[in-house]
Amino acid sequence: MTSLNFILQNIILCLDVDSCGYILSDLPLGLYSAACRRLSSASRCKQSITGLDISDRLSKFLSSQTNLYRLILRGKKLIRGKVDAVDFDSMIRISMANNGSANDDTTNQNSSPSDLLKNEAPIDELSREIQETLSVSQRHKFWETQPVGQFKDLRDSTLPEGPIEPPTPLSEVKQEPYNLPTPYEWVTCDINSEETCLEVYNLLSNNYVEDDENMFRFNYSKEFLRWALHPPGYFKTWHIGVRVKTSKKLVAFITGIPAKIRVNKDIVTMAEVNFLCVHKKLRSKRLAPVMIKEVTRRVHLENIWQAAYTAGVVLPTPITSCQYWHRSLNPKKLIDVGFSRLGPRMTMSRTMKLYKLPDSPLTPGFRKMELRDVPSVTRLLKAYLLQFIVAPDFDEIDVEHWIVPKEGVVDSFVVESQETHEVTDFCSFYSLPSSILGHPNHTNLKAAYSYYNVVTKTPLVQLMNDALIVAKQMDFDVFNALDVMHNEGFLKELKYGPGDGKLHYYLYNYRIKSMLKSSELGLVLL
Amino acid sequence: MSDWQQYAQSIVFGLIFSFLLAKLFSIIFSFRDQNLRITRANSDEDQSYQILSESGSESVHDEKKSGAEFPRDHNTSDEEEPLVVQGQENTWTSSDTDDDWEGVESTELDEAFSAATAFVAATAADRSSQKVSTDLQLQLYGLYKIATEGPCTTPQPSALKMTARAKWNAWQKLGAMPPEEAMVKYLDIITELYPTWVSGSTSKRKDGNDNERSSKDTRPMGPVFSSLIHEEESDELKLDAIHAFAREGDTKNLLKCVEGGVPVDIKDSEGRTPLHWAVDRGHIEAAELLLSRNADVNLKDNEGQTALHYAAVCERESIAELLVKRNAAKDVKDDDGNYPSDLCESKWPWIQPQVPSLE
Numbered sequence: 001m002t003s004l005n006f007i008l009q010n011i012i013l014c015l016d017v018d019s020c021g022y023i024l025s026d027l028p029l030g031l032y033s034a035a036c037r038r039l040s041s042a043s044r045c046k047q048s049i050t051g052l053d054i055s056d057r058l059s060k061f062l063s064s065q066t067n068l069y070r071l072i073l074r075g076k077k078l079i080r081g082k083v084d085a086v087d088f089d090s091m092i093r094i095s096m097a098n099n100g101s102a103n104d105d106t107t108n109q110n111s112s113p114s115d116l117l118k119n120e121a122p123i124d125e126l127s128r129e130i131q132e133t134l135s136v137s138q139r140h141k142f143w144e145t146q147p148v149g150q151f152k153d154l155r156d157s158t159l160p161e162g163p164i165e166p167p168t169p170l171s172e173v174k175q176e177p178y179n180l181p182t183p184y185e186w187v188t189c190d191i192n193s194e195e196t197c198l199e200v201y202n203l204l205s206n207n208y209v210e211d212d213e214n215m216f217r218f219n220y221s222k223e224f225l226r227w228a229l230h231p232p233g234y235f236k237t238w239h240i241g242v243r244v245k246t247s248k249k250l251v252a253f254i255t256g257i258p259a260k261i262r263v264n265k266d267i268v269t270m271a272e273v274n275f276l277c278v279h280k281k282l283r284s285k286r287l288a289p290v291m292i293k294e295v296t297r298r299v300h301l302e303n304i305w306q307a308a309y310t311a312g313v314v315l316p317t318p319i320t321s322c323q324y325w326h327r328s329l330n331p332k333k334l335i336d337v338g339f340s341r342l343g344p345r346m347t348m349s350r351t352m353k354l355y356k357l358p359d360s361p362l363t364p365g366f367r368k369m370e371l372r373d374v375p376s377v378t379r380l381l382k383a384y385l386l387q388f389i390v391a392p393d394f395d396e397i398d399v400e401h402w403i404v405p406k407e408g409v410v411d412s413f414v415v416e417s418q419e420t421h422e423v424t425d426f427c428s429f430y431s432l433p434s435s436i437l438g439h440p441n442h443t444n445l446k447a448a449y450s451y452y453n454v455v456t457k458t459p460l461v462q463l464m465n466d467a468l469i470v471a472k473q474m475d476f477d478v479f480n481a482l483d484v485m486h487n488e489g490f491l492k493e494l495k496y497g498p499g500d501g502k503l504h505y506y507l508y509n510y511r512i513k514s515m516l517k518s519s520e521l522g523l524v525l526l
Numbered sequence: 527m528s529d530w531q532q533y534a535q536s537i538v539f540g541l542i543f544s545f546l547l548a549k550l551f552s553i554i555f556s557f558r559d560q561n562l563r564i565t566r567a568n569s570d571e572d573q574s575y576q577i578l579s580e581s582g583s584e585s586v587h588d589e590k591k592s593g594a595e596f597p598r599d600h601n602t603s604d605e606e607e608p609l610v611v612q613g614q615e616n617t618w619t620s621s622d623t624d625d626d627w628e629g630v631e632s633t634e635l636d637e638a639f640s641a642a643t644a645f646v647a648a649t650a651a652d653r654s655s656q657k658v659s660t661d662l663q664l665q666l667y668g669l670y671k672i673a674t675e676g677p678c679t680t681p682q683p684s685a686l687k688m689t690a691r692a693k694w695n696a697w698q699k700l701g702a703m704p705p706e707e708a709m710v711k712y713l714d715i716i717t718e719l720y721p722t723w724v725s726g727s728t729s730k731r732k733d734g735n736d737n738e739r740s741s742k743d744t745r746p747m748g749p750v751f752s753s754l755i756h757e758e759e760s761d762e763l764k765l766d767a768i769h770a771f772a773r774e775g776d777t778k779n780l781l782k783c784v785e786g787g788v789p790v791d792i793k794d795s796e797g798r799t800p801l802h803w804a805v806d807r808g809h810i811e812a813a814e815l816l817l818s819r820n821a822d823v824n825l826k827d828n829e830g831q832t833a834l835h836y837a838a839v840c841e842r843e844s845i846a847e848l849l850v851k852r853n854a855a856k857d858v859k860d861d862d863g864n865y866p867s868d869l870c871e872s873k874w875p876w877i878q879p880q881v882p883s884l885e
Contacts, residue, residue, distance in 0.1 A: 149544040211751040218751060231828035276747045284635065292747070312750035324752035332840060344773070345763040347798070347806045349831070434751065480752070501752020526749070 071098040089381055094130060140264050147509040149317035158472040161264065162178045163166065163305060171514050173300045178290050180242060186294065189241040191251065197222050200241070205435065208277045209312075212500070215338050215409040216434040216445060220275075223241065225344040227409045228274070228526045230401050231257050232397045237298050238271065242287060252281040253440075254291045256299055261523065263512060267393050269424055269505075270306040272525055296508075307508035310525050312501065319390060319507055321478045321481040324499035327468060327490045328355045330477040337436050337445065338404075339478065340497070355495065360473075361466035362414075363458055369412035376423040377414065384454040388485065390505075390512070391522025393419065403428055403452065413470060414457050427467045428477070430526065448474075450481035464490040639673060639709040642716045658719060666715060668696035672708035728842060765794035765803075772800035772816065775809030779818070790821045797828035805836045810845050823854045830861035838870035838877060850876055 002465045032278035137405050144150060147164040178187045191197050201222045210217045220228075229239055242252035258272035273295055278287045299307060314321075326340070331351045334340045342348060367378065378399040385391040394402070403426075405411050428451040436442045455463050471479050482485050482495065482503060490496075505521060591778070646666065649811040671678065681688040767786050771780040780800070784790050791799050802823045804812035813833075817823060824832050831839075834854040837846035846866075850856065857879035859865055867877045 209748055209751050211753055216751055216753070218749065274748060288747075309747050312745045312751060324750070325750070326754045334754070338753075341757045343757040344770070345765070347803070347836070347838045348808075349806055352839045387724070450542075497754045499752030500755045501750040503750050503752075 010233055017319075035163075058403045074121075081444050082519055088367060099499070102471075111387045145318040149319075149511050150504065153511075154358055154369050157513065159511060160268070163214045164509050164511050165305075167303070168300075170301070170303060170432050174297055177296065178294050180287070181285060183245055183260055184242050184251065185245050186288070187241045187243050187250075188237055189250075190236065190241045191226055191239060194235055197225060200225060200253055203250050203253055203279065204275065204277050207280050210276075210437075215437055215439075217437060218496060219433045219435045219444070221408060221431075223406065224409050224430070224526075225275075227401075227406055229255055229257060231259070231401050233258050235298070237301075238295065240298065242291070251282050252287045253277045254295050254306070255429070256295050258302075258304065259513065260309070261306075261390065263390050263507070265508065268510065269350065270308050270510075271295070271302055271308050273299075273309040273508075274525060293486040306510045308523065309506050309508065310503050311417075312503065314504060315506060318504035318515065319512055320432050320505050320518050320521045322484055322503045322505065322518040322521070323497035324501040324503065325481050325483065325487075326499050327479040327481075327494060327496040328358070328481055329468065329472045329476075331355045333442060333445075333477050337439050337442050339445065357469050357472050358466075359469075361469050363415055363462055363466050365416040366413055366463075366466050367416060368413045369403065369405055369428075371400070371404055373414050373423050373426075374404065377412075377426050380423065380426060380456065381452060382412065385452075388522030389516050389520045390507075408472055411448075411474070412466065413472070415463065417457065423457040425463050427453040427463050427465060429471065431476070432526075443480070446476045448479045449524075450487065453485070453487075460486060461490045468494060482524070483518045484524065485519065488519060607805065622688065635709050635713075638713055642713055643670060644791060646716060655819055662715065662719075664692055664696035666712060667693050668698075668700045669703075669708040669712040669715075671697040672700050672703050673705045673712060676785065678706060763795055766796075768790055768792060768800050769794050769798065769803050772803040772809070772812050774805050775804065775812045777811050778811075779817050780797060780812055784816075784819045790816060790819050791825055793825075793827075797826065799825050799827075799833070801825070801833045802827055802831075802836055805833045805842065805845050807850070808840065808842050808845065810848060813845055813848060817848075817852050823852050826858070826860070830859070832858055832860075832866070834858075834866040834877070835860055835864070835869060838866040838868075841870065841872060843872070843874065846870075846874065846877060862883075 127512070149164075153159055180186065189196050190199055191200065201220070204225075205219045207219070208218045208244070238256035238258075240254050241250050243250055254273070254276045258274045259272050260267050261270045261271055262268070273292075276287075276288060276291060278291075299305075328334050328340060328351075331340065331354075332348060335342050335348070335351070342351060374396050378394060378396045381394055381399060381403070385394070392398070403410070403412050408431055410428060410430045412426060414423045415425040416422070417424050429448040430451050432447055432449055434445045434447060436445050450464075450467070453460070453464065453467070468479055479496075480499070481491060483491065505525070507524065570734060571774075678700075679692070680692065682698075683694050685691060766788070768780065768783040770776075771783060773849065791801075793799055794803075798806075799816075801813060801816045801823065802825075804816060823834075826832055832854065834846060834849045834856065835858075836842075837849055856866060856877055865879045867874075867879060
């Protein structure tokens with residue numbers, strides 16, 4: 001708590017109180033006086049710039065003040081003891097760092113308009129950074145009530161591995177859906193229906209995951225959705241949509257699919273929860289939490305009590321955190337659209353040469369997987385996945401669904417021994433394109449994602465190089481892989497570069513003894 | 527007689543003066559008290575204490591100077607809790623049962639509202655901005671209090687405190703209006719008063735950072751879009767300013783360099799001319815400029831590649847055409863033995879070498 005006081009004080013000091021007296025006394029004083037001070041210098045500039053210009057600038061700057069206001073608000077909440085464990089060190093560092101720049105700011109009273117704009121950056125930055133730090137602790141409030149691994153238990157090795165809560169009798173599971181805000185209603189989405197599938201596709205392609213700069217948005221194809229949502233033994237009721245009652249417009253979506261996942265020695269039937277998407281215009285309605293609760297309820301109704309899911313943010317508590325890696329196949333396009341950058345001392349022509357690939361696969365006996373390969377691929381995969389601590393337990397029916405190639409969705413290649421005609425190795429990748437937002441020439445980024453790869457005879461690097469070659473032939477722009485399983489063994493050598501995305505894996509209502517290394521994870525969620 | 531007059535006059539002045547003095551002190555002290563309460567909720571450190579009370583008295587002076595009233599709430603704040611926090615919670619509890627979810631998620635309305643209040647506070651500070659009628663100010667004040675604190679429960683202030691009384695009335699008469707409605711009305715009034723404020727706020731909303739935050743806040747689960755952080759880079763390269771200008775397509779500075787006597791075909795440490803760089807990055811104007819200044823179109827870099835090789839590798843069709851028109855050699859091999867056409871995925875007929883390489 002002392003450190004928090006110190007920080008708050010620091011923030012107030014940074015902002016300094018000097019000029020204007022128009023202060024809303026029940027709002028944080030430092031914030032408002034800073035607002036006023038900046039405004040007084042802004043109004044000094046006012047003569048030199050047009051009215052519209054300044055008010056634009058003012059409201060922009062004021063929204064950044066709003067952030068700070070929220071930050072201080074959170075600080076107050078913390079003090080009131082709602083949250084106890086927070087890592088304050090980084091906050092102190094940030095506020096200290098900002099102290100310097102804020103002081104400069106005050107000495108620079110005759111700031112020109114451009115200075116004014118420049119000066120806004122640190123405060124904006126500061127508030128955002130501290131907000132992020134704080135939000136980590138705030139987020140937990142939901143998850144601390146859920147049966148998930150808690151941060152505070154991380155070092156407690158006495159807790160047993162396995163379910164955190166025992167299953168409740170089915171009769172005690174809530175029978176009716178959770179309440180939605182009145183204008184909305186639950187629906188079950190039948191992805192087999194072309195019409196519904198199109199609606200889901202449209203919702204996701206306009207509202208699903210984007211990168212931090214809003215340059216790209218995932219664009220899962222309809223075929224992909226059918227594949228991802230209809231594994232053997234799927235439950236229709238787990239494909240949940242939310243519609244507006246009056247217009248019937250689909251505005252939110254979440255899904256679960258059943259999967260057998262082995263954790264150490266125990267095989268647990270779990271739900272893989274994915275495709276949580278809320279329409280952009282309804283992000284403020286807090287549909288997401290109720291959707292998560294609803295999918296959990298429907299999973300419970302099938303007598304399943306565990307789930308696996310991923311997130312880009314840290315929640316309590318990841319079983320492992322993975323890093324994305326990217327291998328350019330079409331570097332010119334990737335640079336053009338801003339997926340990757342060209343350093344000032346590098347030429348495009350050398351980059352193109354660097355990523356050039358042979359025209360055809362090099363491994364003898366490398367061919368597309370066929371239905372008849374299912375038994376041997378299953379054997380290979382089962383044996384391979386046993387070495388990982390958390391991995392799916394695939395049988396032939398699963399392999400037939402998940403691994404056998406489907407046009408434009410998933411591709412798999414096997415290496416068939418020239419002498420024995422046995423399948424000795426295989427690799428697979430799925431196709432997940434993204435929309436390129438607001439680019440004049442390009443609209444679609446074709447990305448292949450590494451799925452499951454197993455080698456017994458061929459060197460892994462050689463097999464994955466062949467995967468790159470066929471992906472290039474199929475006109476993919478980039479090949480992505482997580483550092484799960486043995487992937488680290490080929491990433492650097494095959495010129496993958498690290499990405500800015502981290503993917504954290506989570507289990508719901510299942511505790512594992514200690515966090516895994518990413519290479520100990522044998523699970524890929526779509 | 528004149529003595530008595532003087533005496534009475536001085537008594538009257540004395541009374542008036544002491545009353546004003548007492549009034550001033552009472553205002554300062556009451557204001558201080560209220561602020562200290564808020565401060566204690568924050569921190570007990572002496573320094574921030576000092577700053578807060580300083581600013582407090584400052585604003586009292588200000589209040590004395592100008593009669594203009596904007597939603598300033600210090601006269602009516604009596605609660606132990608910081609009011610802002612409470613206000614926030616009101617808006618949370620009012621919808622649904624998922625208040626605990628992520629704790630700090632706020633609605634768009636909340637965001638717009640707090641931005642608007644900040645905007646109002648700031649515009650009030652700006653003397654040169656348009657004046658707002660007292661009625662409207664009181665109305666805004668009432669809505670603000672409803673939005674942040676809910677219905678008025680504080681006791682009526684004494685009739686002597688004119689402004690406090692007027693504010694209290696404005697708040698009280700709104701009764702049990704829901705906070706959301708108050709926010710909407712507040713925003714409506716602000717939008718009417720300052721139409722530009724809206725355009726400012728929407729332009730902010732388009733801002734990348736804002737989107738990023740909202741998308742992260744509202745959708746905590748699912749996959750992640752990742753892009754390369756790694757930059758293509760080569761280490762030991764040394765190049766001149768003219769190469770950099772060619773690389774950036776900065777024709778103005780490029781021209782300055784050439785006219786300033788920099789050799790147009792000067793090579794960097796990899797043997798590339800400015801023309802190589804212009805072609806590599808696809809700057810056709812820069813390439814045209816260099817060619818018009820007699821750049822040698824057929825110079826090779828350290829790997830034996832000409833500008834035409836670069837154009838072919840990078841699939842820059844219009845530039846390759848330009849180079850061919852300017853007599854770039856199509857039949858030059860690089861050190862790996864490739865003609866420009868060999869490096870090109872698209873098959874442009876006009877780049878095929880004349881030599882009998884096809885046979």
